[in-house]
Amino acid sequence: MADSQELELRAVTPTNTPHSHSRVRASLTPIAIGEQPAPSQLRWGKPVLIAIVLAYLAAVLVGPVLAIGYEVAIVGLGNALTALTAPDALAALRMSLGLAAISAVVNAVVGTVLAIAIVRYKFPGRGLLSALADLPLAISPVMIGLSFVLLVGRDGLLEAPLVAAGIKVLFAYPGLVLGTLFVTLPFTVREVAYVLEEIGTSEEEAAATLGASPAQTFWRVTLPNIRLGLSYGLLMTVARSLGEFGALLVLGGSISNETQTATTFIHDAIEERKTAGAYGMALVLALLSVALWTALHVLHTREAQKKAR
Amino acid sequence: MKIRVENVSKRFGNFQAVDNVSFEVESGSLVALLGPSGSGKSTILRILAGLDSCDSGQVWFGDEKATDLHARARSVGFVFQHYALFRHLTVEDNIAFGLDVRGIPKPQARARANELLELVGLKGLGGRYPAQLSGGQRQRVALARALAPDPKLLLLDEPFGAIDAKVREELREWIRKLHDEVGVTSIFVTHDQDEAFSVADRVLLIHGGKVEQLGTPTEILDDPQTEFVARFVGEVSVFSAVIQGGKAVSGSLAARVDDDHREGDRVHLVIRSYDLKLWRDDAGIATVQRMVTLGDRVRVYANIDGAGPVTAQFPRRSSLLKGVEPGSRVQIEVTTARAYPAATSLAPSPASLSGP
Numbered sequence: 001m002a003d004s005q006e007l008e009l010r011a012v013t014p015t016n017t018p019h020s021h022s023r024v025r026a027s028l029t030p031i032a033i034g035e036q037p038a039p040s041q042l043r044w045g046k047p048v049l050i051a052i053v054l055a056y057l058a059a060v061l062v063g064p065v066l067a068i069g070y071e072v073a074i075v076g077l078g079n080a081l082t083a084l085t086a087p088d089a090l091a092a093l094r095m096s097l098g099l100a101a102i103s104a105v106v107n108a109v110v111g112t113v114l115a116i117a118i119v120r121y122k123f124p125g126r127g128l129l130s131a132l133a134d135l136p137l138a139i140s141p142v143m144i145g146l147s148f149v150l151l152v153g154r155d156g157l158l159e160a161p162l163v164a165a166g167i168k169v170l171f172a173y174p175g176l177v178l179g180t181l182f183v184t185l186p187f188t189v190r191e192v193a194y195v196l197e198e199i200g201t202s203e204e205e206a207a208a209t210l211g212a213s214p215a216q217t218f219w220r221v222t223l224p225n226i227r228l229g230l231s232y233g234l235l236m237t238v239a240r241s242l243g244e245f246g247a248l249l250v251l252g253g254s255i256s257n258e259t260q261t262a263t264t265f266i267h268d269a270i271e272e273r274k275t276a277g278a279y280g281m282a283l284v285l286a287l288l289s290v291a292l293w294t295a296l297h298v299l300h301t302r303e304a305q306k307k308a309r
Numbered sequence: 310m311k312i313r314v315e316n317v318s319k320r321f322g323n324f325q326a327v328d329n330v331s332f333e334v335e336s337g338s339l340v341a342l343l344g345p346s347g348s349g350k351s352t353i354l355r356i357l358a359g360l361d362s363c364d365s366g367q368v369w370f371g372d373e374k375a376t377d378l379h380a381r382a383r384s385v386g387f388v389f390q391h392y393a394l395f396r397h398l399t400v401e402d403n404i405a406f407g408l409d410v411r412g413i414p415k416p417q418a419r420a421r422a423n424e425l426l427e428l429v430g431l432k433g434l435g436g437r438y439p440a441q442l443s444g445g446q447r448q449r450v451a452l453a454r455a456l457a458p459d460p461k462l463l464l465l466d467e468p469f470g471a472i473d474a475k476v477r478e479e480l481r482e483w484i485r486k487l488h489d490e491v492g493v494t495s496i497f498v499t500h501d502q503d504e505a506f507s508v509a510d511r512v513l514l515i516h517g518g519k520v521e522q523l524g525t526p527t528e529i530l531d532d533p534q535t536e537f538v539a540r541f542v543g544e545v546s547v548f549s550a551v552i553q554g555g556k557a558v559s560g561s562l563a564a565r566v567d568d569d570h571r572e573g574d575r576v577h578l579v580i581r582s583y584d585l586k587l588w589r590d591d592a593g594i595a596t597v598q599r600m601v602t603l604g605d606r607v608r609v610y611a612n613i614d615g616a617g618p619v620t621a622q623f624p625r626r627s628s629l630l631k632g633v634e635p636g637s638r639v640q641i642e643v644t645t646a647r648a649y650p651a652a653t654s655l656a657p658s659p660a661s662l663s664g665p
Contacts, residue, residue, distance in 0.1 A: 202393035205360050208380040209387040210407035211458060220410070224397040 080280030092265035103184045103241040111188025119196040133189045145250025171253040179247035184237045191233030310461040311336045317366030326352040328518035341509035349518035386455030390467040392447045394439035401435035407458035425453040445476040465497035536649035539579040546619040550578040560615020561594035564643035576648035582622040584645040589632040593640035
């Protein structure tokens with residue numbers, strides 16, 4: 001019995017302490033494990049782990065971004081940017097920026113209202129609403145596009161009323177707006193709901209006892225408290241809407257000068273072997289992403305500082 | 310302003326938080342709502358503030374029925390346990406908030422805020438943010454903010470709960486002085502009986518959502534109306550006893566109690582740790598288990614033959630303690646004891662009870 005215990009101990013203890021030789025005290029030896037330099041594996045484990053993570057990030061994230069830069073250099077920056085001044089390229093870029101702006105404005109309002117409803121009010125179906133707000137994250141954008149097509153397209157449920165009202169959704173601007181709004185819905189809701197949950201209700205209650213109306217409480221107490229979370233959510237909203245491709249291709253059809261966006265422009269340009277335009281547009285999107293990423297990072301740091309205060 | 314609460318009840322799902330509570334608070338007085346955690350005292354306070362609504366019953370502010378009044382229309386100052394200061398506003402803006410939302414001109418609101426800053430002893434800190442203040446300072450700002458709009462009623466929810474012991478003591482005395490200065494009717498919630506008794510004019514003891522007793526600290530200490538009050542207030546020992554010849558008898562212990570009980574009744578005998586004497590006597594009825602010195606007092610834990618554990622307190626230099634040490638036999642004499650019918654749901658615990 002004592003033998004087997006000691007054997008086990010030897011197995012886990014790299015170097016035996018004097019204690020573990022004493023059979024009588026075999027049951028006491030586990031203390032010796034604690035005295036061993038146990039973190040020895042971690043000493044080289046840490047740099048290896050970091051190296052693996054960095055290599056992965058380089059392969060998956062940094063590499064492709066650098067590749068765009070490299071290709072642009074080969075084509076020539078001048079050529080790439082000149083290709084972007086073509087009317088269809090400018091229209092596509094303007095379209096993407098416009099959609100991003102619309103989704104930012106709509107999500108700022110809708111996201112905040114939804115988050116307040118989910119966190120602050122108790123009503124039947126609250127859990128379902130919260131789950132629904134996450135739905136766009138789980139569904140492929142192409143599927144979203146397809147389901148909209150089935151809804152408003154030929155023989156769709158809403159086709160007749162839309163035709164009667166003279167509204168064209170598919171392969172038109174409203175379709176692009178719908179698709180963008182759908183895929184960007186979760187970001188502000190999630191961020192704002194999280195912050196609301198964290199700050200709790202006591203400041204809002206304090207405002208009420210001090211005589212503030214619900215509107216005053218919102219503008220003077222709630223909004224300043226969720227400002228940071230809301231900005232964070234909006235930055236992600238903009239990034240998402242600039243990068244959206246599948247839903248916009250299905251809903252808009254990427255018609256040049258009409259429903260083409262920056263991403264579908266790149267797709268079409270590559271198909272047509274207009275590499276200069278494709279690389280130029282990709283570079284612009286990459287730069288926008290870097291700018292958004294920097295802004296996110298700055299907000300993140302500010303948030304961390306605020307918590308540390 | 311006089312406050313009247315009539316038959317107020319409140320349920321949260323299956324939990325009866327407040328159960329048919331009625332009481333009155335005289336204008337200008339300072340009242341403590343005292344009770345263990347989950348007794349419903351905070352809910353009562355929130356109902357008074359209009360932050361929670363009651364399921365039934367009425368709340369009267371003077372002659373005005375306040376039951377259905379919105380929180381912002383009640384003119385009630387509320388001090389939250391964790392301050393609930395507006396973190397994005399300076400101390401001065403926090404205090405002026407209640408005036409700003411009422412549309413009082415900026416210069417006037419600033420002047421009032423600074424007046425209150427001086428009142429709570431934080432002059433010169435108006436430009437700071439809440440995160441830059443200590444717990445005690447934040448609580449003072451919260452109080453100044455609640456007082457700024459000149460409320461008719463001031464409510465404080467565990468106002469000293471989140472503050473360290475030393476500062477808490479100071480704040481207690483200070484809040485009593487402040488109340489005497491400002492004179493606003495005030496109600497505060499606490500689970501700390503020392504706090505309730507040292508600060509309040511009257512104490513309202515709440516248990517299980519019901520009012521157990523409302524009275525001055527002396528009334529509650531000297532004349533506990535229910536077994537709960539007797540056991541909750543101070544440090545007590547409880548025994549299962551039977552009435553025999555006008556005395557409550559438990560094992561070798563016999564204590565004189567009031568004559569509300571009939572011969573043979575089963576009762577719970579409640580004895581305060583300072584309502585009994587003990588002295589060294591080898592023919593006594595108890596054995597000392599443990600003695601603990603607490604500053605100028607000594608607490609003696611003993612076991613009474615056939616009755617169970619008892620706790621007693623003496624001044625450290627008391628002549629009674631001569632020769633008393635763990636293991637020694639002692640005689641016990643009960644000076645004051647109370648007996649309550651044993652039918653109540655409170656079972657006597659084997660160990661003596663003490664306050665939180």
